Amino acid sequence: MLHTEHNQEARSVSQGDAGTEPRDRAARTVTLFLLGRLRTDRGDGICRIRNVSSGGMQIETFSPLKVGQRVEVAARNESPVRGHVAWASGTTAGIKFSAPIDSRSLLRPPVLPLARNVSIRAPRFATRTRAVLTIEGKRHDVRVFDISPGGVRLGTSAALPQGSECHLAIPGLPRCHGTIRWADEDSAGIFFTEKLGFASLAPWLDDQAVRFAEDDSAQ
Template sequence: MGHQASIGSAPAHVAHPANDRHEVPRLERTVTLLMLGRLRHRGSDTICRIRNVSAGGMRIDTGSPLEKGDRVAIEARSGVCIDGQVAWTNQLAAGIAFTRNVDHQEMLSPPVGPSGKRLAARSPRFHATARARLQTAGEASTLRLVDISLGGCRVESDQGFPLGADGSLTIPGLPPLACTSRWATGNRAGLIFHVRPDFGSFARWLEAPDLRFAAA
């Protein structure tokens, strides 16, 4: 594996055993601060922050600690999942060694649409079925989540959705989220959050099936 994988550097103050120090060669890295990705592990998916990436691996931040040796898959902007293994951890930071070298520049690029043009990059969306409550102008309604990201969510309801309506969305396990309805079709609507939820809290919520899939 040593000649195939490279990972994001561990913090300088973290000591590694001497026999591990040269296990993974350092290849040229592309530093990518705060890029959001999808982390698949332990039969579920959650959000992660990609700190840097090379052809052989990357450094990520997570909401809950990973364990050295964990098998994972990372999906960045391109939508392609890359398999890897946790090579080191430091609290909520982890170095991931890919199982094969990748074109890391392509991995970080937005996906290509049907027209051949790059699509706009957006936060990864996560399937969810939790119930939510939307309060708008003195009226409350019960919603069902369809999917959610750090920037907003898609919901469905038996009632209509007024476009551009501001409100407060309450999802069990997350703080109230001020939002605006951006689009509505039939019984579904897209809500945009005015302020993103805290990254760590959101990541841990995604890892809690009793909250995320409460209404399933």
Template sequence: MVKRVAIDPATAAGAAPAANAVAGAASGEGISDAPADVPADVTAEAPGYVPRDPRLTTILLVARMSTRGWDDLCCVRNISAGGMRIDTLVPLVVGQDIDIEFKNGIIVQTQVAWVGRGEAGLRCYTPITIERVLAQPTLGPVTALRAPRAPRLSTLCPVALRCNGHLLRGNLENISQGGAQVRLSAPTPVDGAIVLIAPGLGSIHATMRWQTRDVVGMAFLDTLGFADLSRWLASSQRFSADGTGDPSPQCQSS
């Protein structure tokens, strides 16, 4: 004897979407790259709706962003073929063109699609291949001799170097989470362990990597934190040697 069971149509209709939602969450599909405050009732039927690329990869990757004479650090949170979501302290503007440079040297041209508190969504001008963007650098005869370095940001800040008991003066010309370049006030031989003393960053222990007359390249013994370096780059210390101390990109974004 077959027992018949009544099925609520509403329950049956909701079961499949619920299962699909669980499967989508497990695969990473359907994750929105818009801010959390986007209204939940925005659907495909809503005016102005633009479907998002479901092939989204969640990452945590520091990159260099630049446009029209300025550069800064950002942290790429997720990325798809059509865009990416970044964390940044820079006051970006919707419609602004931004180049994103990854550690492997790949540069992606984007435009700011939306901005939030400490974050922004970028739209790629040309669809990208995620695997290529996230791939390790191809090592050639020269690059095989050194590890790919973190993005370096331009600066002009008075600093001091402590080396072999001497205190040398100069200007910090660029910096990354892993190293820096300093131009000394006078050509002086530098070797071995050194300490970089920078306003706002304190004393950073490093080792000399190369030197050409008055310019010294160094690698930090401990990696600088993304948040600490980002705050410093956004401060007046970054360009304090040029008399302006203004790192804001807004004056150059128009």
């Protein structure tokens, strides 16, 4: 999650609020700045959830959606909500849910017993592509297995020192600085010092040829 504003009544937009519910009947809308996973018949990608009510949400996407298109949207650790595109204007769309939800649940992190918060992770996306990892001037050819705005999971035969600072060059994305969060004999997790922005990650995920450049060799 990048940022969540204080709960407030959402401002009216040209195409209406979340979904298509009339303002006098809709459960009160809350304004968000939340990243989510969007799944359509074309596959999955990242979206921005801009506001949500019990009956629908307004999202921003990289590729325009079509009215009537079936979608699933998942945020944080929540199960996906299903619906269809009620209206679309450029890369902004209103999603009408198949069934009403508790919109406040999108603002509350899940909680374990004894008040221990569950880790709230940004959506992760499967990928199969190569990259170059640099640690203290030494380059390692690696494979990227999944990616999120905040980090990646790599496949590598090199012994990577946990806690080391590094740079990662993934074709099509800005060069990322990060820290090796964990490592075992054939894989590692890297936490980015600065998260990848929506404007960089969204088109990269949408480009299947780049995102899955190594798919054939992985089978």
